[in-house]
Amino acid sequence: MEEKRYRLVQNFLKLQIQKGNFVVGSYLPSENELCTMFGVTRTTVRKGLDELTREGFIDRQHGKGSIVRDRRKSLGLLNVKGFSEAVGKDLSTVFVQHPKISLWNPDTHFAISEQEFKEKCIHFSRLRCVYEVPVMIEYNWFADNRLEGFSDIDFIEGSFFKTLSQHYHIEITGSEHELRSERVSNDIAALLKIPQGSPILHISVKFHTSKNNFFLYSELYCTTENYPIGSSYHL
Amino acid sequence: MEEKRYRLVQNFLKLQIQKGNFVVGSYLPSENELCTMFGVTRTTVRKGLDELTREGFIDRQHGKGSIVRDRRKSLGLLNVKGFSEAVGKDLSTVFVQHPKISLWNPDTHFAISEQEFKEKCIHFSRLRCVYEVPVMIEYNWFADNRLEGFSDIDFIEGSFFKTLSQHYHIEITGSEHELRSERVSNDIAALLKIPQGSPILHISVKFHTSKNNFFLYSELYCTTENYPIGSSYHL
DNA sequence: TATTTTTACTTGTACGTACAAGATTAAATA
DNA sequence: TATTTAATCTTGTACGTACAAGTAAAAATA
Numbered sequence: 001m002e003e004k005r006y007r008l009v010q011n012f013l014k015l016q017i018q019k020g021n022f023v024v025g026s027y028l029p030s031e032n033e034l035c036t037m038f039g040v041t042r043t044t045v046r047k048g049l050d051e052l053t054r055e056g057f058i059d060r061q062h063g064k065g066s067i068v069r070d071r072r073k074s075l076g077l078l079n080v081k082g083f084s085e086a087v088g089k090d091l092s093t094v095f096v097q098h099p100k101i102s103l104w105n106p107d108t109h110f111a112i113s114e115q116e117f118k119e120k121c122i123h124f125s126r127l128r129c130v131y132e133v134p135v136m137i138e139y140n141w142f143a144d145n146r147l148e149g150f151s152d153i154d155f156i157e158g159s160f161f162k163t164l165s166q167h168y169h170i171e172i173t174g175s176e177h178e179l180r181s182e183r184v185s186n187d188i189a190a191l192l193k194i195p196q197g198s199p200i201l202h203i204s205v206k207f208h209t210s211k212n213n214f215f216l217y218s219e220l221y222c223t224t225e226n227y228p229i230g231s232s233y234h235l
Numbered sequence: 236m237e238e239k240r241y242r243l244v245q246n247f248l249k250l251q252i253q254k255g256n257f258v259v260g261s262y263l264p265s266e267n268e269l270c271t272m273f274g275v276t277r278t279t280v281r282k283g284l285d286e287l288t289r290e291g292f293i294d295r296q297h298g299k300g301s302i303v304r305d306r307r308k309s310l311g312l313l314n315v316k317g318f319s320e321a322v323g324k325d326l327s328t329v330f331v332q333h334p335k336i337s338l339w340n341p342d343t344h345f346a347i348s349e350q351e352f353k354e355k356c357i358h359f360s361r362l363r364c365v366y367e368v369p370v371m372i373e374y375n376w377f378a379d380n381r382l383e384g385f386s387d388i389d390f391i392e393g394s395f396f397k398t399l400s401q402h403y404h405i406e407i408t409g410s411e412h413e414l415r416s417e418r419v420s421n422d423i424a425a426l427l428k429i430p431q432g433s434p435i436l437h438i439s440v441k442f443h444t445s446k447n448n449f450f451l452y453s454e455l456y457c458t459t460e461n462y463p464i465g466s467s468y469h470l
Numbered sequence: 471t472a473t474t475t476t477t478a479c480t481t482g483t484a485c486g487t488a489c490a491a492g493a494t495t496a497a498a499t500a
Numbered sequence: 501t502a503t504t505t506a507a508t509c510t511t512g513t514a515c516g517t518a519c520a521a522g523t524a525a526a527a528a529t530a
Binding site: 004005006040041042043044047061062063064 | 512513514515516521522523524
């Protein structure tokens, strides 16, 4: 049961991207260079690059090369709209609860597997602000004993996903969402500094990852009055 | 400037699927059969099939063949949750406004191009019900003179997308969403039979299509109390 | 010098071949 | 007859070759 050759190319390049050895915007070695590096033909190298393209890691440019993408932008994830993509300084994040061992969310909307329920759980929650004004609170749960020494690690550029990728080489492979419009609870109204009973967007998310049976569960509460939540999907 | 050969294979098969000559769940001709049909090698046929897979039209099954998928399920479109996928009889749809020439939506959230604005616009709106109880109202706009004789055609199985695909061979290639939680307006509250001022999920959508510069604009208002809106995305 | 042409590099398309591996049916065997 | 084996489909991987087409820099030309 040998590994397929195009997987070797694919996984090698993926790891280099995850570790930051190939940064976003830079070009990968040319197909011919990869051929000699791995001792395979262009057919095989191209198959590996095709897979990386499908996974959103790279873009191919005819006549130029394969360029490393910001994968988050290719995933169709939710984002706060009305905000320039580039600047992160206007969007600040405050930990309401730092990562710690906790109980599983009792009223999660996505079914947690028995296996997960037996394990301990890490929970953290964060308040997302735009110009110091809270716009979203985010509660996150995931199975412990899957990420070694997680709580000690500072988030890379404040991004949970980036930390998962660069430290653990775990990528988001898909997600399920449930959208609800509700009256805000008093607790959350206080945190978000909005009037009690205001309408609020409640999003339940189950993220699927490249690590087997490892999922991330989130409950998001968003005040969408000034900054709606955006998402996009393209073939 | 000849068309690429793998595109011939791809587009031929796509058209057959769109026209219903290959129904969902059936198998396409084998790769070798396609080779003789088009007088090309397997490399070329496989490239065409790869593209169809990427577009969500087929699934490949090792040792068996390529099976036709229900593309809507592969698109990550929004759907009413808590509902078995198969049965459509519990979900009824009522036209509030049949398709007719109309003005463009004055307060759309997505910018309409000048080109579109010059053209006339077709508008229709529908009320979606679960067990006769309204759960969503949907307003749709798109440029006229792009779909010949649209208003006369009955929707195939009540589906706008299916009609676009089978009659016009136009497919959805992507979408942009904006999500808001609002207090319901009095008009919509009456239509949905909910109390005035209830929280409601407002979704603005811009669909991208395979037809150049042809977009679909929708505004959805959903009561999510009993049936949340679901969406999913997988690599 | 400024422009055009050539050259060299890149990825894209397409050919052909061979064998591996999964799925299914037919034939051989217990 | 029931089970096992073999044959024969299918798609998957991988080899090698050739040329088209896009890009960019070097060389030739005005």
